[in-house]
Amino acid sequence: MSDRILEKLSILADAAKYDVSCSSSGSNRKNDNKGLGNTGNGICHAYTEDGRCVSLLKILLTNVCIFDCAYCVSRKSNDIKRAGFTVQEVVDLTINFYRRNYIEGLFLSSGIFKDADYTMERLVLVAKKLRTEHKFNGYIHLKTIPGASEEIINEAALWADRLSINVEMPTEKSLALLAPDKKRSDMLRPMEYLKTAIIANREEKKLFKKAPMFAPAGQSTQMVIGATPETDLEILYLANGFYKKMNMRRVYYSGYVPISNDNRLPAIGTPVPMIRENRLYQADWLLRFYDFKVQEIVDAENPLLDTDIDPKLSWALRNLHLFPVDVNTADYKLLMRVPGIGVQSAKKIYAARKFRRLNSEHLKKIGISFRTAKYFLSINTEFERKDLLPGQIKQLILTEGNSKYKANFSPQIKLF
Amino acid sequence: MDIVTYDGSMEGLLSAVFEVYEYKIPDPVICVRSAANGSLFGQFHEVHSNTEKTNRVYKKLSERLSKTSMLQVYSTFLSGLPGMENILLRYIQYVLASKQSVEYDYSHPDVLFVQQTSKKVHREKHRMEAFIRFQVTQDQLYYAIIQPDFNVLPLINNHFRKRYADQRWLIYDSHRKYGLYYDLETVTEIEMNFDIDVKHTKSVATLNDTNEELYQKLWQQYFSSVNIAARKNMKLHIQHMPKRYWRFLTEKQVQFNEEF
Numbered sequence: 001m002s003d004r005i006l007e008k009l010s011i012l013a014d015a016a017k018y019d020v021s022c023s024s025s026g027s028n029r030k031n032d033n034k035g036l037g038n039t040g041n042g043i044c045h046a047y048t049e050d051g052r053c054v055s056l057l058k059i060l061l062t063n064v065c066i067f068d069c070a071y072c073v074s075r076k077s078n079d080i081k082r083a084g085f086t087v088q089e090v091v092d093l094t095i096n097f098y099r100r101n102y103i104e105g106l107f108l109s110s111g112i113f114k115d116a117d118y119t120m121e122r123l124v125l126v127a128k129k130l131r132t133e134h135k136f137n138g139y140i141h142l143k144t145i146p147g148a149s150e151e152i153i154n155e156a157a158l159w160a161d162r163l164s165i166n167v168e169m170p171t172e173k174s175l176a177l178l179a180p181d182k183k184r185s186d187m188l189r190p191m192e193y194l195k196t197a198i199i200a201n202r203e204e205k206k207l208f209k210k211a212p213m214f215a216p217a218g219q220s221t222q223m224v225i226g227a228t229p230e231t232d233l234e235i236l237y238l239a240n241g242f243y244k245k246m247n248m249r250r251v252y253y254s255g256y257v258p259i260s261n262d263n264r265l266p267a268i269g270t271p272v273p274m275i276r277e278n279r280l281y282q283a284d285w286l287l288r289f290y291d292f293k294v295q296e297i298v299d300a301e302n303p304l305l306d307t308d309i310d311p312k313l314s315w316a317l318r319n320l321h322l323f324p325v326d327v328n329t330a331d332y333k334l335l336m337r338v339p340g341i342g343v344q345s346a347k348k349i350y351a352a353r354k355f356r357r358l359n360s361e362h363l364k365k366i367g368i369s370f371r372t373a374k375y376f377l378s379i380n381t382e383f384e385r386k387d388l389l390p391g392q393i394k395q396l397i398l399t400e401g402n403s404k405y406k407a408n409f410s411p412q413i414k415l416f
Numbered sequence: 417m418d419i420v421t422y423d424g425s426m427e428g429l430l431s432a433v434f435e436v437y438e439y440k441i442p443d444p445v446i447c448v449r450s451a452a453n454g455s456l457f458g459q460f461h462e463v464h465s466n467t468e469k470t471n472r473v474y475k476k477l478s479e480r481l482s483k484t485s486m487l488q489v490y491s492t493f494l495s496g497l498p499g500m501e502n503i504l505l506r507y508i509q510y511v512l513a514s515k516q517s518v519e520y521d522y523s524h525p526d527v528l529f530v531q532q533t534s535k536k537v538h539r540e541k542h543r544m545e546a547f548i549r550f551q552v553t554q555d556q557l558y559y560a561i562i563q564p565d566f567n568v569l570p571l572i573n574n575h576f577r578k579r580y581a582d583q584r585w586l587i588y589d590s591h592r593k594y595g596l597y598y599d600l601e602t603v604t605e606i607e608m609n610f611d612i613d614v615k616h617t618k619s620v621a622t623l624n625d626t627n628e629e630l631y632q633k634l635w636q637q638y639f640s641s642v643n644i645a646a647r648k649n650m651k652l653h654i655q656h657m658p659k660r661y662w663r664f665l666t667e668k669q670v671q672f673n674e675e676f
C-alpha cells in the first residue's frame with residue numbers, strides 16, 4: 001500500500017514539476033472557523049536543488065492524457081508509466097503535509113482524461129472536500145482545463161484561491177504547431193469569463209462583506225520559453241496584455257526543458273534557457289513593480305533582452321540623457337529606476353534624506369549596490385560617470401566583478 | 417563608566433533605561449547580570465525589573481514611534497547581539513530627545529542598526545515559519561525541535577497559533593532550553609531540559625504515530641521528484657536553505673545521514 005502511493009507520488013509530482021508557478025500569496029483566507037490553516041504572504045517551505053521555491057504540493061491528479069502536446073511529458077504518444085490518484089488520496093496527502101508544516105497548500109492539475117468537464121469536476125471535488133470536510137483554509141490552486149464549462153469553472157473559483165490556465169505558447173502559430181489539440185480560444189475564453197466574474201465578485205464584496213470568496217488570489221498563466229522562435233518582444237507584449245487586459249496576477253515563463261526527440265523541438269541535451277528566463281522575470285518585475293512601460297524594455301530595435309546585464313541597467317544605458325539623478329532631490333519614481341537601487345532602498349533614501357543631505361557613505365550603509373549606481377547618480381557634487389559611453393559603463397560594471405551579474409547564472413554553474 | 421546590570425528580559429532592559437534617566441548615569445554600559453560578574457572595572461548599578469518603570473518608558477516610546485519601529489526595538493532586543501543594549505539605549509535617547517520623528521533617519525548609525533538588526537531577526541523568524549517540521553506522536557502531539565540563530569519563539573507564536581488552531585503542538589528551542597506548547601486553547605511558554613541528541617532526532621521516533629514514517633518518506637519522495645536535474649544549481653539551493661538548518665529538515669534527512 002505505502003509503496004504504491006510512493007510510486008504514484010513520484011510519477012505525478014515529476015509530471016507536474018514543469019509548471020513553474022508555486023506562488024501561494026495573494027489570498028487572505030483566515031482561520032476563523034477553528035479549522036486548519038490560513039493564507040497570507042506565502043511561505044517557501046523548501047527549495048529544490050535547482051533553487052526553486054517549494055511552497056505547494058504540486059501534483060497531477062493523473063498523467064493519463066488524451067491530448068498530444070509535443071512539449072509535454074504526459075502527452076498521449078509518450079511511452080511512460082501512467083498513474084492516477086483517487087480524490088481521497090490527494091486530500092489525505094494535502095492535509096498530512098500541511099499539518100507537518102511542509103506546505104502552504106495544494107496546486108492540483110491533471111492530464112485530460114475522458115473530456116475537459118469530467119477532469120475538471122474531479123479537481124473541484126478535491127478542493128470542495130478539503131474546504132468542507134476538513135475545514136481547510138490553506139492555499140488551493142487549481143488548473144483550469146481548457147474547454148471546461150463555465151459552470152464548473154465557477155464552482156472551482158468558489159473553493160480555490162487561484163485558478164490558472166496556461167497559454168502555453170507565446171503565439172497562436174506555435175500552439176498550432178506543437179499542441180494541435182488545443183485552441184487558443186479555449187484558453188482565452190475561460191480567462192475572460194473569470195476576469196469578469198472576479199471583478200463582479202470584488203464589487204459585491206465591497207457591498208456585502210459576507211459575499212462568498214471567489215478566487216481571491218485571482219488567475220495566473222504560463223508560457224514555455226525557448227521551444228519556439230518568438231522574441232522577447234513578442235513574449236513581453238503578450239504578458240503585458242495579460243496584466244493590462246485580463247487582470248492576470250502573474251505570468252510565468254518556463255524555460256523549455258528538452259524532454260523529447262520530436263524534431264519540432266530543441267533536441268535533448270540543449271541547455272535550458274535559464275538566463276533568458278531570468279531576464280524575462282526581471283523585465284516582468286519592472287512591469288509590475290517599477291512602473292515601466294513594456295515599450296521601454298523592448299522595442300523593434302531591441303527585440304531581445306540583454307543576457308549579460310539586467311533589463312533595468314539596459315534601459316538606463318539606452319537612456320543616459322536622463323541621468324545623473326540627484327540623490328537628494330530626485331523624484332521617488334526616478335530613484336527607483338536607477339540601476340543598483342531597488343524599491344526598498346529607494347524608499348529608505350526618500351525617508352532618510354529629510355534628515356540630512358546624504359553622501360555616498362550613507363548610501364552604501366543603506367544597502368544600495370553602489371558600484372552600479374554610482375554611474376547614474378550625482379551625490380552632492382560627486383559624479384562618477386564623467387564622459388563614459390554606455391558600452392564603457394557596461395564594461396566597467398561587468399569587470400568590477402559585481403557578483404550579481406556572474407554568480408548564479410554563469411555557465412560554470414553546470415560543472416557541479 | 418558605570419556598569420548597569422539587568423536580568424536579561426525586555427522589561428528589565430526598559431527598567432534599566434528608566435534608571436539611566438532617573439539617576440542621571442553619565443556613561444552607562446548596560447549588560448545582563450550573569451555576564452557582568454567578574455568585571456573588575458567601574459561601578460555597578462543593579463537594576464531590578466519594575467513594571468511601573470517599564471511601562472513609563474514603553475508609553476513614552478510608543479508616543480514617539482510607529483508600531484513597526486516598536487517591533488523593531490523588540491526584535492533588536494531578541495537578537496541578543498552583544499552590545500545591543502547600549503545601542504537600544506542610545507536609540508531611545510535619540511528618539512526621546514528629538515522634537516520630530518527620527519525613526520526613518522537611516523543615515524543615523526543607531527537608527528540604521530535597529531532597522532537592519534530587526535530585519536535579520538525577522539528573516540530568522542520567517543525561516544522558522546518555513547523550516548519547522550512537525551512530527552506526530554502517538555497521542556497526536558505535533559512537535560518540532562529548532563535551534564534558531566536568534567530568540568524568535570516569541571515572534572512566531574502568533575503565526576503557529578493561528579495556522580494550527582486545531583492540533584496540539586510543541587516547538588522547542590534546544591539552544592535556549594524552552595518551548596511553546598499549544599493545547600488547543602492557549603499557548604504557554606514551557607521551560608524544560610529536553611536533552612535529546614539532536615543529531616539523531618531518530619531517537620525520539622519511537623514515540624511517533626504509526627503513520628509518521630510514511631509521511632516523512634512521502635515528503636522526501638516529493639522533494640526529490642520535483643527537482644529538475646537539468647536546472648541543478650546547488651549554490652542557489654544553499655543560499656536559500658543554509659546547511660545549518662538541514663539537520664531539522666525532514667526532506668534533508670536522506671542526504672544528511674550519508675554525509676555525516
Ligand code: SF4
Nearest residue numbers: 065067069072075111
Ligand atoms: S493537455 Fe496538458 S497534460 Fe495533456 S499533453 Fe497537453 S499539456 Fe500535457
